[in-house]
Amino acid sequence: MLTLSKARKIVDHALERAKGLNISVSVAVCDPSGRLIALNQMDGSVGWETDRSSIGKAVAAAITGRPSDRLFEEFDRGAVRIPTYNNVFPPRGQRGGLPIVEAGVVQGGCGVSGAPTPERDEDCASTGIAASVEGRTNPPRPTVVPAPSPW
Numbered sequence: 553m554l555t556l557s558k559a560r561k562i563v564d565h566a567l568e569r570a571k572g573l574n575i576s577v578s579v580a581v582c583d584p585s586g587r588l589i590a591l592n593q594m595d596g597s598v599g600w601e602t603d604r605s606s607i608g609k610a611v612a613a614a615i616t617g618r619p620s621d622r623l624f625e626e627f628d629r630g631a632v633r634i635p636t637y638n639n640v641f642p643p644r645g646q647r648g649g650l651p652i653v654e655a656g657v658v659q660g661g662c663g664v665s666g667a668p669t670p671e672r673d674e675d676c677a678s679t680g681i682a683a684s685v686e687g688r689t690n691p692p693r694p695t696v697v698p699a700p701s702p703w
Contacts, residue, residue, distance in 0.1 A: 553659065554581070554583055554584075554589065554652060554659040554660040556589060556590065558684050559581040559589040559590035559660070560590050561680075561683065561684040562579075562581050562590070562652065562662050562680040562681055562683070562684040563579045563580075563581055563590050563591075563592045563662075563680060564680075565679055565680040565682075565683035565684060566579040566662065566664055566676040566677055566679060566680030567579055567592060567594060567676075567680075568679075569675065569676045569679035569680065570594060570664070570666075570667065570672075570676045571594070573667070573672060573675075573676070575666070575667045575668065575672060576593075576594040576595065576596035576597040576598075576666055577593070577594055577597055577602070577606070577664050577665060577666035577667055577673065577676055578591070578592070578593040578594070578597050578602045578603045578605070578606040578664070578665050578666050579591070579592055579593075579606055579662065579663070579664050579676065579677070579680065580603070580606040580607040580609070580610040580662070580663045580664075581610060581652070581660060581661070581662050581663075582607070582610045582611055582614050582660050582661055582663075583614065583659075583660045584614050584615070584658050584659065584660055584661075585614070585615070586610075586611040586614055586615050586643070586661075588607060588610075589660065591603065591606070591607065593666075594666075597666045598666055602665045602666040603665075605644060605646065605648075605663070605665035605666075606648070606649075606663040606664055606665040606666070607663060608620075608643055608644030608646075608649075608663065609643075609644050609646060609647075609648045609649025609661070609663030609664070609665060609673075609677075610649050610660070610661040610662055610663030611643040611644075611649075611661060611663070612643035612644055612645060612646075612649050612661065612663070613649035613650050613651045613652075613661030613662065613663060614651060614652075614658065614660045614661030615643060615661075616643075616651070617651045617653070617658040618651060619647065619649065619650055619651070619674070620643070620644060620645060620646060620647065620648060620649030620650070620661070620663060621645060621646060621647040621648075621649075621670070622645075623643055623644070623645035624645045644663075646665075646670060647670035647671070647673065647674055648663055648664050648665055648667075648670050648673030648674050648677060649661055649662065649663035649664070649674075649677060650662055650674065650677045650678055650681055652681050652684075652685065653685075654685055662677045662680055662681050663677065664676040664677045664680075
């Protein structure tokens with residue numbers, strides 16, 4: 553289950569990646585039905601439209617279980633139906649949203665918007681998801697126990 557704590561971790565790691573790329577973005581995480589769980593924007597992000605775009609990308613990835621830019625493929629196949637009463641923010645078929653999958657089950661979606669390119673948006677989303685799903689960004693460092701002092 554995608555908890556608020558896990559959603560915040562995804563957002564935090566995505567924002568950390570954006571900061572490392574020297575870009576300002578908005579990051580959204582939603583559950584499998586498209587309900588918003590977490591949203592955060594960096595100082596300097598463009599504005600409300602950036603927020604709406606990140607949410608729409610997260611919704612698209614969550615409801616299809618695929619990257620957000622593949623939304624229209626799913627519509628064309630008839631694989632996705634969106635009850636309008638469930639989605640305050642309509643899904644967006646733009647690159648930058650990825651599904652959050654654990655143990656083969658779609659738990660939700662993460663959408664990022666505001667980077668100069670859609671590839672950078674997606675990079676930030678991917679980094680956030682990977683860090684949270686694995687629980688850390690890097691393997692744990694070995695604990696070094698100092699030798700006892702002879703004095």
